Amino acid sequence: MYKLVIVEDERDVRRRLAGLIEKSGCNFEIVSEYETGIDAYDGIISDNPDLILTDIQIPYINGIELSKKIREIYPLVNIIIITGYSEFDYAKEAANLGVIGFVNKPITLENIQELLKKAEASLDNKFLTGSNLDKLTTFYNENIPVIKENELLNLSKMTDVTLTFQQRLLASNIKLDYPYFAMCVFDFDEMQDGDVENNDLISSFIRKLIAEELQDYCDIEIFNRYEKICLIVKSHTSPDVTELERRMERVVQRAARFSDVPVSAGISSIFNNNKNFSAMVKEAGRALEYRNIMGGEKVFIFGNTQSPAITFSIDESLIKELGYILHTQNAEACIARIDLIRESLRSSNNPLYYAATGILNVLIRNCDDLKGLYEYSGTPDMLYKKLFEIKTEDEIYDYLKSLVHLVRKLNDGVIIDNVEQSLRIVNSYMEAHFCDPDISFGRMARDVNFSVGYISALLKKKLNTSFVKKLTEMRMEKAKELLLNPSLKIIDIAEQLGYNDSYYFSHCFKKYVGVPPKEFRSNEQG
Numbered sequence: 001m002y003k004l005v006i007v008e009d010e011r012d013v014r015r016r017l018a019g020l021i022e023k024s025g026c027n028f029e030i031v032s033e034y035e036t037g038i039d040a041y042d043g044i045i046s047d048n049p050d051l052i053l054t055d056i057q058i059p060y061i062n063g064i065e066l067s068k069k070i071r072e073i074y075p076l077v078n079i080i081i082i083t084g085y086s087e088f089d090y091a092k093e094a095a096n097l098g099v100i101g102f103v104n105k106p107i108t109l110e111n112i113q114e115l116l117k118k119a120e121a122s123l124d125n126k127f128l129t130g131s132n133l134d135k136l137t138t139f140y141n142e143n144i145p146v147i148k149e150n151e152l153l154n155l156s157k158m159t160d161v162t163l164t165f166q167q168r169l170l171a172s173n174i175k176l177d178y179p180y181f182a183m184c185v186f187d188f189d190e191m192q193d194g195d196v197e198n199n200d201l202i203s204s205f206i207r208k209l210i211a212e213e214l215q216d217y218c219d220i221e222i223f224n225r226y227e228k229i230c231l232i233v234k235s236h237t238s239p240d241v242t243e244l245e246r247r248m249e250r251v252v253q254r255a256a257r258f259s260d261v262p263v264s265a266g267i268s269s270i271f272n273n274n275k276n277f278s279a280m281v282k283e284a285g286r287a288l289e290y291r292n293i294m295g296g297e298k299v300f301i302f303g304n305t306q307s308p309a310i311t312f313s314i315d316e317s318l319i320k321e322l323g324y325i326l327h328t329q330n331a332e333a334c335i336a337r338i339d340l341i342r343e344s345l346r347s348s349n350n351p352l353y354y355a356a357t358g359i360l361n362v363l364i365r366n367c368d369d370l371k372g373l374y375e376y377s378g379t380p381d382m383l384y385k386k387l388f389e390i391k392t393e394d395e396i397y398d399y400l401k402s403l404v405h406l407v408r409k410l411n412d413g414v415i416i417d418n419v420e421q422s423l424r425i426v427n428s429y430m431e432a433h434f435c436d437p438d439i440s441f442g443r444m445a446r447d448v449n450f451s452v453g454y455i456s457a458l459l460k461k462k463l464n465t466s467f468v469k470k471l472t473e474m475r476m477e478k479a480k481e482l483l484l485n486p487s488l489k490i491i492d493i494a495e496q497l498g499y500n501d502s503y504y505f506s507h508c509f510k511k512y513v514g515v516p517p518k519e520f521r522s523n524e525q526g
Contacts, residue, residue: 001029002123005047007040007054007066008033008082013107017053020109026116037061038508041069042468048074050257051119055082060504067097072442072452075246076253078119082107148172152223156183156230157320161275174221176275178234182241183268183280184248185288186210186229187328188261189296202261203229209254213247226321230281239270241301245451248299262297264288269302285328293415294457301451318344319358323366331408335401342397352393356400360387363403369410376406423462426455434474437498441467476512479505483521490517 004021008014014033021028032047034040036059044052052070056063067079079099100122101115151172155161161169166176186206188199206229207222214220214231218239221232233239248265255263266288268280287300294300318341326334338359342352360383367373370380377383383403390396429448433439444467445452459465465473475497482493494505509517 001027002050002120003031003047004028004051004053005040005044005049006030006033007035007037007052007058007063009035009055009058011035013055013105017107017112020107020112021116023109024113024116026113026120028116028120035059036507037063037066038468038504039511040066042466042472044070045073045466045468049077050123051078051080051116053080053082057084060501060507064093064097067099069441071097073456074253075250076257078122080115080119148174149223152221152230152232153225155232156223156225156277156281159276159278161277175219176234178219178236179273180233180235180238181271181275181277181280182233182239182244183277183284184231184233184244184265185225185281185284186231186251186263186265187288187291188227188263189291190261199261202259205259206251206255206263209251210248213251217243217247225281230284232277232280238272241267241270241303242451245299245301245453249453252297252299256297264291264296265299266290267299267301282324282327285324289327289411290415290419292412293419294461298457299451299453301454303449319355319362322359322362326363326366326404326407327411331405334404334408338397338400338404342393352396356387356396357384359400360384360403363400363407367407367410368414372410372413373407419458419462422450422454423458426450426458430470430474434471435478435496435498437500439471439498472508472512475499476509479509479517480513480520483517484524486521486525490521493517 006014006017008017018030018033021030028051031049032043034043038060040052040054040058041061052067054063054066058066061069063081067081070077070079079097081099081102082105083102084105100119103111103115151169151174155165155169155174158165161176169176188202203224210222210229210231211220214233219234221234223230233244245267248267252263252265255261266284266286268283268287271280283302287302290300291298318337322334322337325337341355341359345352345355364370364373364380364383373383374380377386387396387399390399425448426444429444430439433444441452441455445455448455450458455467459467459470463470479493479497482488482496483490490506491502494502497505499505499508506516509520513520515523
């Protein structure tokens, strides 16, 4: 069953709509009903519906404004607008928001059934695309040429691309004659161990979603890199990072909705006249690393995380990816790579000591808190001195393992500090602007230079709240303080707190406190 939300201020109309939806025979379940736009905006964030059925003329936030706000958070949600014949201008504006249809009052079973079937067909198409393994198998076999995959994998490791290699890429129809590039790395938050065939099909599905979302926006190359899906964005004009993020969020949302395996994504900064694809991969991986703190099913942008770029170069093939593993996976995965290096050296009759310095170099260069690392060792030279003083291979192995755990712990600490700093920035902004009648989620995101998705994750993860709830809390706490002053009129308090409608203010206050402002003032004054 698909989830449906009704937003309509007239109780009789809501009851009639619910009855018609039940009679329609369509595959929708009503999960919530709301009377006002502000209640709907606050509640729909938790409902995560597939379809919203809203009247245009609802209190406080009309249906058009509600649709705009919801689209910022859930770009994939379907919307049906209930309108009257006299609201044609509103209907034209709603059409620009991409609503799937309109239903005029009085609503009939035939009209609502037609629109619900249209919405259901759209959702079924997306769902069947994600669940039909036969179609996915065909797509997988037809769209993953081995040679092209290998060329793109090699490209992703390069700090620069020679003309000779670019000509080689042209043989696989891979063109690099663009001034702007960016890298997006998708990683599954969880996969079924051992089910290789199904995992490959899901990977193919994600690639298909990416291609669909970007086909009308920019040129792309998609390839797999160590069980992750990498996307190279190529453009002749500077890509809009916000738009790119929104499209990638739709991929993440569609993947979560129509498959059993959630996915997250990290996006690098935009590289202008710079073909350092290795650095792009690392930036995207660094952004993705914030999933360890913020949780999965999200898109992270390198600029939002404010993490420094990492550059290093190690020739040994098995050591080369050690830093990347350290940043994108856990300490155990990094130790497993050291185990592999050790086993490889044993097979060639070489002790671990031959690779230990290279491993130590990688660990130091990928430590985001060198001050903390040097507090552990005393001085930078002491890290190497201790390594050179070790006599046995087992002791070298134990020493490197201890450093892996230490660096991983220090790096997590840096991420937590960055997250806390980001939260302080958001809190400071809201404290300074919560009385502004023009404050909005989108405006705040632009002003603090964070994405809407990143702020949403911050507020949810750290404060278990949302932008609307946090804004309302700040305003209502200030309202309680102002109401203690008997010389202030309630209408003036509402205006002072950014409410253009005093009835809207009273509604929000009663919902937050439990009593209207006038009654609260009387109770407090005894």
